[in-house]
Amino acid sequence: MAISNCLFSPTSENPAEFPSWCVLAKLSAKPPAGRQAQLLIAETVATNNFIMLKTTILILSISSLIISGIWMYKTNFDYEPITVFIMGIVGILYFFFKPKEDKKGILSPVKIKNKGSRSSSSSKTDLNQTQNVNVNLSLGSNISQNSNESNIQKEHNQAEDRDLLIDLKKPKTKILFIDDDKNFNVVNILKTSGWKNTKSVVDIKTLDISAVKEADILFVDINGVGKLLNLENEGLDLALMLKQKYPAKRVVIYSANKNNNIFHDAWDICDFKLEKNALPYQFQSLVEKYSLEI
Numbered sequence: 157m158a159i160s161n162c163l164f165s166p167t168s169e170n171p172a173e174f175p176s177w178c179v180l181a182k183l184s185a186k187p188p189a190g191r192q193a194q195l196l197i198a199e200t201v202a203t204n205n206f207i208m209l210k211t212t213i214l215i216l217s218i219s220s221l222i223i224s225g226i227w228m229y230k231t232n233f234d235y236e237p238i239t240v241f242i243m244g245i246v247g248i249l250y251f252f253f254k255p256k257e258d259k260k261g262i263l264s265p266v267k268i269k270n271k272g273s274r275s276s277s278s279s280k281t282d283l284n285q286t287q288n289v290n291v292n293l294s295l296g297s298n299i300s301q302n303s304n305e306s307n308i309q310k311e312h313n314q315a316e317d318r319d320l321l322i323d324l325k326k327p328k329t330k331i332l333f334i335d336d337d338k339n340f341n342v343v344n345i346l347k348t349s350g351w352k353n354t355k356s357v358v359d360i361k362t363l364d365i366s367a368v369k370e371a372d373i374l375f376v377d378i379n380g381v382g383k384l385l386n387l388e389n390e391g392l393d394l395a396l397m398l399k400q401k402y403p404a405k406r407v408v409i410y411s412a413n414k415n416n417n418i419f420h421d422a423w424d425i426c427d428f429k430l431e432k433n434a435l436p437y438q439f440q441s442l443v444e445k446y447s448l449e450i
Contacts, residue, residue, distance in 0.1 A: 210251055217247030236306050318448070325447040326350040332371035334360060334394065336380035345436045351443060359384045360394075363401050371405065372450050373443060374398055377432065378411040378422075389417055396422040406446040410434070 221244035227237035333343055333356040346354045355367060361384045368374070376398065378391030387393035391409065399407045399422070409422060412432040423429060428442055 213247050214251045217244040217251065220244035220247070236310075239302070239306075321448060322444050323350070327352060329353060329373065329443070329447040329450070330371050331355070331373045331375070331443060332357065332367055333375045333377075334358075334381050334391070335375070335377040337377070340432075342436050342439045346440060346443060349440060351440075361385070363397060368398070368402075373406045373408070373446050374402075375408045375410060375439070376426075378409050378416055379413055389420060389422075392417060392420045392422040395426050396420070399425050399427075404450070406442075406450065408442060 220240050224237040224241035224244060228234070228241065231237060327350075329351065331346065331351060331354040333340065333354070335356060336358045338356070338358065340356065343354055343356045355371075357367060359381045360368060374395075376391050376395040378389075378395065380390065382390040382392075382394035385394065387397075391411070395407055395409045398405070406428075407426045408428045408430060409426050410430040410432050427446070430438060430442075
């Protein structure tokens, strides 16, 4: 055995006056068992890995505190950055206040005592006291899952907020249909849905009537209206004139006839165009959209 593998000094076991042949005998002792050496290496690697894990958690926690702090300031303390901020605090607390078992006995290297005949029993005792620690770090998957849940919750909240705003707009929004068909059922459907200020006229003599001035949204049938103003293209001319005079109002044109003048400027200038036989919800959806914009 090489001398570098020996631990010898004058002690109570090896007094200074010990015979020289005892010294030689002790120097020729066998090295520690291979199992003990492997255990020491394994425990040392585990300790290094644990230190790296602690450092990683601390860096991530500090980063999350900084980022979430800026995020909270910009979003007026929304719940998402607050959640990330709390996670950062928990990570730092874990770094400084871990359970004592993490520091003692779990990852600490095993001290191997080479004292003659007691080395074998000492290695068995150290082996029995050694514990295996498995640390699973799944920060990426947890953050991704939390992000998806937050997005779903945010979309749900936005939908609820939109419905609430629409309910508030219903009694304030004024809608006017200019249509020679007195039995157009969309008007009644809108009233039933809560849009109480929905009116209908068969035609108008001037653009300055109160019904037009007060309306926020105008639906114009391009056939059969505009005759009182002697308009050549009937509803198309009327819709174009309304949009030019009242650009802040929303003007929607619709018709049951698909063969109207496709080159008329009203098709491009008006806010939207529909077929007269479109689903009632398409009309209502436009009303909801425009009510939030005006």
